[in-house]
Amino acid sequence: MSDARLQAFHPFLRLAALLDDLPPGPSVGAEGKPVFLQVGEPRNAPPDFVAEAIAEAASGWSRYPPPRGDAAYRAAAVAWLNRRYGLPEGFLDPDRHVLPLPGSREGLFFAAVVLAGSRSGPGGGAGKGAVLMPNPAYHVYSGAAAAVGAEAVMVPATEETGFQPDYAGLDPAILGRAALAYLCSPANPQGAVAEAARQAALIESARAYGYVAAFDECYSEIYFDAPPPGALQLAAASGSLDGVLAFHSLSKRSSAAGLRCGFVAGDPALIDRLDQAFRFGGAGVPLPVLAAGTRLWQDEAHVVANRQRYRQNFAVAERVLGNRFGARRPAGGFFLWLDVGDGEAAALKLWREAGIRVLPGAYMCGAEGDDSAPGAAYIRIALVDDPELTEAALGRLVEVLQ
Ligand SMILES: Cc1ncc(COP(=O)(O)O)c(C=O)c1O
Known part of the structure; x- marks a missing residue:
């Protein structure tokens, strides 16, 4: 496997190639800054x-x-x-x-x-x-x-x-x-x-x-x-x-x-x-x-508090999304896996119109193309922010994708 080939299917390199040259739309983030929901990186601090x-x-x-x-x-x-x-x-x-x-x-x-x-x-x-x-x-x-x-x-x-x-x-x-x-x-x-x-x-x-x-x-x-x-x-x-x-x-x-x-x-x-x-x-x-x-x-104790925080975010998601895009509360983890029809097109639209960055499901799928991209209809959203920003971002997502 060549370097180019490896790069071609690294999800975040692919996402950067899709979006980095495009200006983000006006966003619900602090001071209108983009909201980054593509990476599974917890945003709260570890214990002191x-x-x-x-x-x-x-x-x-x-x-x-x-x-x-x-x-x-x-x-x-x-x-x-x-x-x-x-x-x-x-x-x-x-x-x-x-x-x-x-x-x-x-x-x-x-x-x-x-x-x-x-x-x-x-x-x-x-x-x-x-x-x-x-x-x-x-x-x-x-x-x-x-x-x-x-x-x-x-x-x-x-x-x-x-x-x-x-x-x-x-x-x-x-x-x-x-x-x-x-x-x-x-x-x-x-x-x-x-x-x-x-x-x-x-x-x-x-x-x-x-x-x-x-x-x-x-x-x-x-x-x-x-x-x-x-x-x-x-x-x-x-x-x-x-x-x-x-x-x-x-x-x-x-x-x-x-x-x-x-x-x-x-x-x-x-x-x-x-x-x-x-x-x-x-x-x-x-x-x-x-x-x-x-x-x-x-x-x-801090792990229990963390779980509580994700529960809050999923409660927000349930309230804002209802059953749109096949949304369901997962059994575990902190991702929403939404069926939006065409994940890449949705990611592009969310970035251009609302400054929201999400990961197209296809980018987490087999590299061989044809029928090996079973996640192509989906986007992945990491619910790692606080409940307020989560609510604002998901509300905007619904407006843009509906
Ligand atoms: C499924 C899965 N496994 C492993 C990792 C790697 O995490 P770490 O190396 O920080 O333990 C991640 C990180 O996003 C992940 O999503």
Whole structure:
């Protein structure tokens, strides 16, 4: 895959090419400035103790980040996983089963780097394995497959499939050449939660065919009713971590995307392989950041407040949009996924007429064109602003698109 090709399907580069040369229309933003709803970046501040923890650990800035982080961070990650998913005490060993990461993105990308070249199960053999991913999905899955020259198998995650991919229904020949499958729950952009049975089926299939099930759980703490089930819970129920990796991050949970702090937990052999790869090409997580991250994983009060904030925004969206554009409150995450007929045309119109920037759904879809762009009718809107701006922006969106 050439650089140009990778750029051609990076959603934000495509969006910049679509809109950057066009003046935004008069907007409802502060002082008439544009409203940016295209990026899934929380706009509220992380708790004050983050800055305090970083200042207290400042002596760590002169040291290289230790490859596996530090014991306190790994212990805090495991304690949180145990509380959140009700894991049996001792199921996770902080030293063997957890690798601190700058964010889930780095881990998800490196998973393809490390794993795409190997298949160990019945379908195993020489050459690159296929990488299975939902379509539409977070662009890093396809970018990672492209960067390592692996075949990307895009599996529809549309209204017909409950907005999650049906990996279990894939042709066994495809599963036989798979090296890695990404599953995102709650999903970006659709907000669908993968129910426990679907996750368990993926784990079972991964073990049967010898590929790795990589669960992207970075939106796990942003939900509306029940907490979404997690892969480690299902791995625990199966009595083993074989073939399972679960990626977590403080970016969304704690509104700390700039901190670059997360982890991957799971199969110790895979954790070792990721660790090795990061020792060659990863930045690691600096000690003062680990100190702040440790405090964040130990605290739930700010996470509860965050969830409340997103609930408020979705209540606003429900009031303003009603059932226009097929709007529905997702099970999790903070995106609205609206069927506007032609997502790219709507994004263009919203920018030109109302200075509102949103992401066309097609930009989160398979790169091959033709029938592989199942999100083309949609736009994705990140409800990350305060409820007042959210209300004004959605009200204007209705006026422009109706
Ligand atoms: C589905 C999904 N996975 C992973 C990430 C990466 O987040 P981070 O690297 O900050 O943890 C994002 C960020 O937007 C995302 O939407």
